[in-house]
Amino acid sequence: MLTLLSGAAFTDLYKDRIYNFWLIPGFLVGVITAALGGLESLLAAMTAIVFSFVILFPVYLFKGIAAGDVKLFMTAASFMSVQDTFSCIILSFLIAGIISLFILIFKRNKKRTIHFAVPVLISALFTIGGTL
Numbered sequence: 001m002l003t004l005l006s007g008a009a010f011t012d013l014y015k016d017r018i019y020n021f022w023l024i025p026g027f028l029v030g031v032i033t034a035a036l037g038g039l040e041s042l043l044a045a046m047t048a049i050v051f052s053f054v055i056l057f058p059v060y061l062f063k064g065i066a067a068g069d070v071k072l073f074m075t076a077a078s079f080m081s082v083q084d085t086f087s088c089i090i091l092s093f094l095i096a097g098i099i100s101l102f103i104l105i106f107k108r109n110k111k112r113t114i115h116f117a118v119p120v121l122i123s124a125l126f127t128i129g130g131t132l
Helices: 002-015 020-036 039-061 067-077 082-106 117-128
Strands: none
Touching: 002 020, 002 067, 002 117, 020 039, 020 067, 039 067, 039 082, 067 082, 067 117, 082 117
16 A cells, blocks of 8 residues: 555656556555455445545545545555544645645745645555554
């Protein structure tokens, strides 16, 4: 999962996009890995995926994040529990807020966008690493 998130962060930073060729294989690996863990593991992964979609789709509708960011979270959720997914989402928005403050304070270009794959990667490292 960390390779997937790192690749998505790289393409988001340098191409301003999160490509589906990163997301689809990662999503499939997450779901297949969960399925190999049994029905309970598969249901937990699917619940986390649906949870991330339900939470983030309204944010997308209000232009808070892009569609690729929603898909990235859904892909990451296929590897995590619902609790870890929730922690990752909350921490990602906190990290993005901190990055936004730095941009507002130190950059003259106020219309700069946040590459949200970077906060997702950082929050996943903290969440999966057991820090949260």
